[in-house]
Amino acid sequence: MNDNKVTLEEKSKYWPVHTLSLGITLSLFWWINSNYSNLLLLSLGAASILLVLFIAYRMDVIDHESQPVHLSIKIPGYLLWLTKEIILANISVVKHIWLGNSSISPTLVTIDASQRTDLGKVIYANSITLTPGTVTVDLVGDRMTIHALIKENIDTLKAGEMDRRVTELENKC
Amino acid sequence: MNILLEIGSGICLLLGCFLCLSGGVGILRFPDFFTRMHAVGVTDTLGAGMILIGLMLQNPTGLVLLKLLMILLLTLFINPTASHALAKAALRNNLHMVLDESTDKGGDKPSKP
Numbered sequence: 001m002n003d004n005k006v007t008l009e010e011k012s013k014y015w016p017v018h019t020l021s022l023g024i025t026l027s028l029f030w031w032i033n034s035n036y037s038n039l040l041l042l043s044l045g046a047a048s049i050l051l052v053l054f055i056a057y058r059m060d061v062i063d064h065e066s067q068p069v070h071l072s073i074k075i076p077g078y079l080l081w082l083t084k085e086i087i088l089a090n091i092s093v094v095k096h097i098w099l100g101n102s103s104i105s106p107t108l109v110t111i112d113a114s115q116r117t118d119l120g121k122v123i124y125a126n127s128i129t130l131t132p133g134t135v136t137v138d139l140v141g142d143r144m145t146i147h148a149l150i151k152e153n154i155d156t157l158k159a160g161e162m163d164r165r166v167t168e169l170e171n172k173c
Numbered sequence: 174m175n176i177l178l179e180i181g182s183g184i185c186l187l188l189g190c191f192l193c194l195s196g197g198v199g200i201l202r203f204p205d206f207f208t209r210m211h212a213v214g215v216t217d218t219l220g221a222g223m224i225l226i227g228l229m230l231q232n233p234t235g236l237v238l239l240k241l242l243m244i245l246l247l248t249l250f251i252n253p254t255a256s257h258a259l260a261k262a263a264l265r266n267n268l269h270m271v272l273d274e275s276t277d278k279g280g281d282k283p284s285k286p
Contacts, residue, residue: 032239090219094192097199097212105273106208129253132214135207137260147260149211151273 018067023053025067065119074169081165086131093132093149105151113142114163120170127162182230189223196220205271206263210256217252221245
């Protein structure tokens with residue numbers, strides 16, 4: 001019972017901004033996909049958004065993990081950097097595809113992640129997977145198993161640039 | 174202005190096609206499941222991205238742009254999750270893995286010295 005109270009208090013501290021963020025996202029999603037502007041359909045859309053918000057509230061999924069609004073200031077910079085990394089990795093992988101099997105050196109290693117929160121670890125693991133040439137195979141605690149197409153990819157990861165950037169992103173909150 | 178957009182769109186579409194083709198060639202060429210997954214990564218990220226950007230340039234004003242942007246975002250969010258699930262399932266089922274002989278198989282070193 002006591003535990004329940006604490007989570008409720010924490011929730012009331014968090015949920016207005018997260019509910020607002022979810023509501024705006026849903027409205028945009030509805031409007032982009034339908035593009036209707038007559039009153040009947042708009043009100044039906046609003047009703048369905050409210051229903052979804054209510055269901056999400058009852059399911060207890062509106063929190064800082066499903067709506068990471070606290071990251072929104074720093075995330076554009078990180079995404080720009082990640083895009084640059086993805087383009088570079090793509091060029092490297094395409095080069096190795098056309099060079100053939102003799103040029104690749106598949107590697108499986110375990111590395112440490114320095115993020116504290118689950119959200120940070122997920123961002124780091126997903127960034128690694130999104131970059132062609134490296135895939136996060138497993139994540140236990142703060143140790144990640146990573147499969148890489150080329151050995152140099154692992155060296156780049158171990159240099160820790162991406163790790164540092166994700167930790168910075170997470171620490172801002 | 175219009176001709177510039179057309180040319181840009183054409184270049185993006187061509188690049189996207191080349192990247193998707195490379196991904197397909199990679200799937201056929203690479204030796205095992207895990208390396209093939211990396212080849213698919215090219216098609217997933219920059220291949221799809223370039224084709225979608227090319228299509229966006231075809232119609233830079235209007236709702237189609239927003240819809241294509243949404244598709245791009247959703248693709249970028251969904252793909253790593255799917256790749257991770259596939260890789261994890263393959264590893265758990267002890268799928269045959271081709272590893273480079275010269276590398277240390279354990280490789281259990283921390284990322285920081």
